[in-house]
Structures are given as structure tokens and as C-alpha cells.
Amino acid sequence: MRYDIILTTEMLEHQSTQDVLEIAKEIVNQNKVLTTELLYNVAKRKLHIPRKGLLNIIQTLLNRKILVEGSKYTRDTVMVNPYRRMIYDFIKENVGSHFSLIKNDVDFSEGGTIASSGRLIWHLEMLLKFNLIKKVKIKNYTLFLPIEVSEEEGIFHFILRDEINIKIMRKMVVSKSIRGADIYKEINEKRELVYYRVKNLIELDLLLNEGANNENIIINPKKYDFITRILTKL
Amino acid sequence: MKKLTLYWNSEVIIDFMFGLAALISGIITLVKPNTKNIRSLQFIRISIFFGSLSIFLDGISLLYLNVPISIIESFCTIPLALSMIIGVNYIIKENYTSLGLIITFGLGILIFYVGFQPGAVEIVFQNGYFRTAWIGLFSYLNLLNYLIIFAYIFYWGIKTVKNAPFLIKKEAIIFFIGITIYSPIASLFYILYLFDPFFILLSSVSGIIGLLIFALSITLEPKLLYILPFTIYRIIVKDRKGYPLFDFDWSKSEVNENIFTGFLNAVQLMSDEIVNMGGLLDINLKDGILILHESKNITVGLATSKSSTLLRDSVRKFTSDFETKFQKKLKESCHDMKEYKSAYELIEKHFSNFPSRLVPNKSHPLLLSNTLLKLPQHLEKDIQNIISDEQDYNFIKSEIFKSPEGSAAGFLSLYHEIKEELEKREKESKEENIDME
Numbered sequence: 001m002r003y004d005i006i007l008t009t010e011m012l013e014h015q016s017t018q019d020v021l022e023i024a025k026e027i028v029n030q031n032k033v034l035t036t037e038l039l040y041n042v043a044k045r046k047l048h049i050p051r052k053g054l055l056n057i058i059q060t061l062l063n064r065k066i067l068v069e070g071s072k073y074t075r076d077t078v079m080v081n082p083y084r085r086m087i088y089d090f091i092k093e094n095v096g097s098h099f100s101l102i103k104n105d106v107d108f109s110e111g112g113t114i115a116s117s118g119r120l121i122w123h124l125e126m127l128l129k130f131n132l133i134k135k136v137k138i139k140n141y142t143l144f145l146p147i148e149v150s151e152e153e154g155i156f157h158f159i160l161r162d163e164i165n166i167k168i169m170r171k172m173v174v175s176k177s178i179r180g181a182d183i184y185k186e187i188n189e190k191r192e193l194v195y196y197r198v199k200n201l202i203e204l205d206l207l208l209n210e211g212a213n214n215e216n217i218i219i220n221p222k223k224y225d226f227i228t229r230i231l232t233k234l
Numbered sequence: 235m236k237k238l239t240l241y242w243n244s245e246v247i248i249d250f251m252f253g254l255a256a257l258i259s260g261i262i263t264l265v266k267p268n269t270k271n272i273r274s275l276q277f278i279r280i281s282i283f284f285g286s287l288s289i290f291l292d293g294i295s296l297l298y299l300n301v302p303i304s305i306i307e308s309f310c311t312i313p314l315a316l317s318m319i320i321g322v323n324y325i326i327k328e329n330y331t332s333l334g335l336i337i338t339f340g341l342g343i344l345i346f347y348v349g350f351q352p353g354a355v356e357i358v359f360q361n362g363y364f365r366t367a368w369i370g371l372f373s374y375l376n377l378l379n380y381l382i383i384f385a386y387i388f389y390w391g392i393k394t395v396k397n398a399p400f401l402i403k404k405e406a407i408i409f410f411i412g413i414t415i416y417s418p419i420a421s422l423f424y425i426l427y428l429f430d431p432f433f434i435l436l437s438s439v440s441g442i443i444g445l446l447i448f449a450l451s452i453t454l455e456p457k458l459l460y461i462l463p464f465t466i467y468r469i470i471v472k473d474r475k476g477y478p479l480f481d482f483d484w485s486k487s488e489v490n491e492n493i494f495t496g497f498l499n500a501v502q503l504m505s506d507e508i509v510n511m512g513g514l515l516d517i518n519l520k521d522g523i524l525i526l527h528e529s530k531n532i533t534v535g536l537a538t539s540k541s542s543t544l545l546r547d548s549v550r551k552f553t554s555d556f557e558t559k560f561q562k563k564l565k566e567s568c569h570d571m572k573e574y575k576s577a578y579e580l581i582e583k584h585f586s587n588f589p590s591r592l593v594p595n596k597s598h599p600l601l602l603s604n605t606l607l608k609l610p611q612h613l614e615k616d617i618q619n620i621i622s623d624e625q626d627y628n629f630i631k632s633e634i635f636k637s638p639e640g641s642a643a644g645f646l647s648l649y650h651e652i653k654e655e656l657e658k659r660e661k662e663s664k665e666e667n668i669d670m671e
């Protein structure tokens with residue numbers, strides 16, 4: 001049997017090539033790590049094809065991308081995928097991003113052609129799996145943060161995506177203590193919008209009630225430095 | 235008429251066997267490779283034939299105790315050395331010149347001059363028989379010439395074994411063993427010959443063994459003759475509208491995918507200028523070279539680690555053959571890549587001297603392509619339920635096999651978590667709208 005001109009279409013459909021492929025499938029189905037060495041040894045034992053012919057068949061399967069490089073991902077190689085890298089970079093640059101924000105950005109970058117939700121979630125899962133990012137839940141939002149950013153900082157960044165929240169926090173830093181009922185006047189916003197947000201900020205322990213009837217609002221002194229640091233960055 | 239006396243001895247017989255081994259090796263290098271018109275290989279072949287001629291002449295000079303033939307034998311080693319150096323230079327840098335070539339050329343002139351001086355070759359009694367022997371300066375100059383040849387051959391052997399892909403590594407090691415016996419070991423015996431003439435026999439025997447092993451390795455794998463010390467990564471064929479028609483990978487590309495396709499597109503935009511320039515363009519990038527060729531119906535891009543005349547020629551011929559082979563399909567503006575699959579035969583024809591390096595070693599993990607991979611039934615069903623797009627499904631499936639255990643389950647759970655969250659937010663938003671109304 002001649003194996004010299006193996007790269008022809010006919011050779012790919014050749015029985016020996018198909019037999020080698022079947023053996024490769026069996027190895028994968030047995031949950032063993034498929035390597036050239038293992039495939040060669042098993043195929044040699046079972047099919048008795050001459051060494052060079054068998055190597056040519058394996059080479060053909062590689063050239064035709066029927067057998068592909070299959071190393072398990074590592075923390076470094078998982079980032080080789082440019083789409084995944086782009087998502088990671090976005091999360092790093094936009095701390096406290098949630099799914100919809102990421103999807104919008106990726107859709108925009110890729111012209112809306114690649115970013116299917118399923119694929120995007122898969123990439124997020126891979127970034128989570130390799131401890132490159134972490135997630136934190138706040139109300140109805142799952143936030144994705146770079147692994148080195150604390151949950152508290154991530155949540156605060158998320159809150160500060162809202163313009164009114166930024167106004168409230170900036171006012172609080174400057175004024176130290178404000179009567180709760182007056183905050184909306186101080187920042188020139190609608191009362192109901194401000195009331196709801198102040199309530200949220202108190203729940204998150206960023207603001208505290210103070211005074212006899214809890215009528216004044218102050219920044220949580222324990223978090224003052226942290227809040228001012230992030231506000232200055234904005 | 236004077237009757238010629240034949241002085242048969244062991245050295246004559248060994249010389250003829252040695253010459254025959256060299257001749258066989260030369261013929262094998264001529265017959266075996268599929269791609270014959272590679273310049274480096276042509277020079278190495280010339281060198282082997284001069285080597286064979288030189289050894290036969292040595293045998294004849296010993297057989298007839300003929301001094302002029304011994305001098306001609308020495309002169310034959312000059313083109314032997316020069317063609318070997320040029321051949322190796324072509325392998326390493328696709329250029330014939332080097333300092334070694336100039337030195338050897340000078341040495342050749344010196345050998346030629348000294349060879350005509352009286353007393354350069356004499357008939358002496360060595361090893362128990364009369365033989366022709368190079369004497370004094372002529373002997374030392376020839377020794378130096380041989381050492382240069384051996385050094386270049388050995389360097390070629392090292393480069394070949396180092397760059398051989400793992401699928402032909404076994405043959406490359408046999409090749410290297412042959413080269414090692416032929417060059418450093420034989421040259422060591424040749425040096426020892428200066429102290430004891432007996433070692434000339436051992437040097438020739440080493441040469442025979444080395445050459446036979448060399449010939450065997452080339453018979454097993456002719457590609458060993460033209461393993462070049464650079465890597466080609468990928469070739470892409472696009473039609474004039476930018477549709478990809480064919481691609482082929484030899485190894486993982488160092489050249490960024492976006493840059494590669496970006497340049498291909500850019501070249502297509504300025505195609506008329508390129509075609510007027512001969513259709514061929516080299517673009518130097520940080521991580522490699524892009525050789526782009528534009529023809530009537532297609533643009534071919536080749537990413538490689540180094541530019542080379544050989545590669546440019548191969549790209550030009552590949553492009554021309556591609557145009558001819560798929561003329562009908564190209565005229566019909568067929569964009570289906572399946573229709574161009576048989577272009578693999580053109581890869582084999584024009585790039586057979588570039589082995590694939592997609593898998594770096596024999597224990598490197600492999601996977602079956604997406605279409606052949608099978609997920610466990612329950613997982614396959616769950617993922618198919620949420621991913622309807624076939625391309626996305628295949629992508630995720632292939633990634634699952636490369637990911638740590640539990641990634642698929644993690645993905646399903648994250649998918650449902652985000653889906654639920656989006657639904658809740660949508661519901662809340664609707665409720666808020668109703669309240670406001």
C-alpha cells in the first residue's frame with residue numbers, strides 16, 4: 001500500500017484513515033487524553049499499518065483540522081481568545097459592570113455580529129473559572145469584577161454609574177451632614193428619585209442616619225476614605 | 235605498449251566502496267525528493283557527486299600509483315567544499331555568500347597552486363603497501379579543506395535535526411547519526427592519519443557507514459533534505475470580493491489574526507497597483523512576514539517567520555495553479571469553501587518541503603474537530619436547549635473539552651442566573667412604567 005500522496009481527498013476517505021479516526025473517537029469517548037503517541041500506538045496495534053503510512057494519516061488528520069490542538073486551558077492560554085480578552089479588558093476598565101453593559105459594549109465593538117448571549121456567558125464563565133474575574137450579586141444585578149477588586153469597591157462603582165448617586169455622594173463628602181429631607185433640594189433633583197437612592201445607600205451602609213430622630217444623613221465614617229478615593233478617580 | 239600495473243590493497247577496495255556509497259547517496263538525493271528544484275539541495279547534491287568523484291579518483295590513484303590523478307582528486311575537493319558551503323548558506327540564509335565561502339575559495343586557489351609545485355604528492359610506503367600521499371603543505375591545506383567541509387556538513391545535520399517536526403524526528407535522528415559518523419568521527423580519524431597512516435582506513439570506513447545511514451534516512455524521509463530553519467504559519471486564499479476560499483495552517487501563527495486579514499483586505503483595495511508591480515508584496519511585521527500575492531481572481535496571503543525567495547516562488551506558483559484548477563468556480567463567483575477543498579493537493583505540490591508543526595510533540599494533547607466531538611447526552615441536550623446557533627454550539631462544545639471539569643455546569647447555572655435576572659428587571663421596569671402611567 002502506498003501512503004506517499006496522502007493529502008488527496010480520496011486518501012481522507014480511505015478506509016485506513018477512517019479506521020484511525022474511529023480509534024481517535026474511541027480514545028476520546030473513554031475520557032483518555034488523546035495524544036499522537038497514544039493514537040499511533042493503539043492504531044499500530046489494531047490496524048498494523050506501516051509506521052510511515054500511519055504517521056502520514058495522523059498528519060493528514062491534523063492538516064485537515066480533523067484532529068486539532070487540544071491542550072487544556074490554563075490561566076494564560078484561556079486569554080488567547082481575542083473576544084474573551086476584550087470582555088476581560090472591558091470588565092477591568094469598567095469595574096462593576098453587569099451583563100447588559102458588557103453585552104452592549106461587545107456588540108458595539110464587534111458590530112453586533114458575534115456577541116450572542118450564549119457565547120458571551122460562556123466567556124464570562126471561563127473568566128470566572130480561571131479566577132480572572134469574580135461576581136457579586138446586588139439586587140437584580142450580577143456584577144462582574146476583576147479578581148483583585150473587592151466586592152465593596154465593585155458595588156460602589158456600580159452605584160456610581162448612576163448620575164444622581166454621584167451627585168448625592170459628592171454633596172455628602174462636601175457637606176458632611178445634611179437633613180435627609182433636604183438632600184433633593186441641595187442637588188436639584190426630584191424628591192422621589194433622591195429619596196429612593198438615599199434609602200439604597202443607607203441599606204448598603206455607605207450613608208448613615210444621625211441625630212435625635214435620625215433626620216440627618218452622614219457618610220459612614222468607616223468608609224469615608226474609601227468613598228473619597230473612588231470619587232476622586234471618577 | 236607499457237602494461238599498467240594494478241596495486242590492489244585494502245585502501246583501494248575501501249575507497250571504491252566509499253565512492254560507490256557517495257554515488258548512491260547522490261542518486262538518492264536526486265531521485266527521492268518530490269520537490270527537486272530547491273537551490274540548497276542542488277548545491278548539496280553537486281557537492282556529494284564531487285565527493286564521490288574525488289573518492290573514486292583516490293582509489294584509482296592508489297590502484298595505479300598515479301600522482302597526477304591524486305592531484306586531480308585533491309582539486310575535486312575544491313568544488314566539493316564550495317558547493318557544500320553554498321548549499322548550507324542557502325539553507326540558512328537563502329544567499330550563497332559567507333565568510334566561510336571566501337576563506338574556502340582562497341584556500342582552493344592555494345591548493346591549486348601548491349598542487350602544481352614539485353613534491354606535493356609522492357609515492358610512499360605506508361600501511362604495508364605503496365600508496366600516493368599528499369605531502370607537506372599540500373597535505374595540511376587539504377586537511378584544512380576537509381575539516382571545513384566536515385564542519386559545514388555537521389552544521390547542516392544539527393540544523394536539520396533541530397528543525398525537524400516531531401513526526402519525522404525518528405528519521406531526522408537516523409540522518410543525524412549518519413552525518414555524525416560521516417563528519418566529526420571520520421574527520422577525527424583523518425586527523426589521526428597524520429600520526430598513523432592506518433587511520434585513513436578507519437576514516438574511509440566511517441565515511442561509508444555514515445553515508446549509508448544518511449542514504450537510508452533520506453530514503454525513509456526525503457523531506458529531511460530541505461528542512462529550512464524558518465517556519466511558515468498559514469496561507470489564506472480570498473477572492474477579489476474578500477470571501478475566504480481556502481486556508482491552511484502549518485503551525486500556530488505568531489502573526490495576529492486581525493493584522494493578517496487586515497493586510498489581505500488592504501491589498502485587495504489597492505489590487506490594481508499590486509498587480510502592476512508583479513502581484514507580489516512582502517510586508518514586514520514585528521512577529522513575522524506577510525507575503526501577499528494578487529492575481530486576476532484571487533489574493534493569496536502567506537504568513538511566515540522569514541521572507542524567502544523560495545517561498546515567494548512557491549506562493550506565485552500556488553496562486554497560478556489555484557487560478558487554473560478552480561477557473562470555472564472562480565468565474566462563477568463560488569464562495570463555498572468546500573468547493574476549494576482539493577487545493578490541499580496544491581499545498582502538497584508547492585509546499586511539501588515545509589512540514590506541519592501544528593502539534594509540537596508526540597505527547598501533546600489532541601482533540602477531535604467540533605463536528606466529531608460528543609458531549610454527554612444530558613449536557614448536549616441542556617446546551618442545545620439554550621444555544622440554538624450551530625456555530626455557537628460547536629464553539630462552546632469545543633471549549634468544554636479544553637476547560638476544567640465543571641465548566642459546562644457552571645455555564646448552564648450562570649446562563650440561567652443571568653436570564654432570570656434579566657426577566658426580573660424587565661418585569662420591574664414594566665411595573666414601574668405602569669405605576670408612572
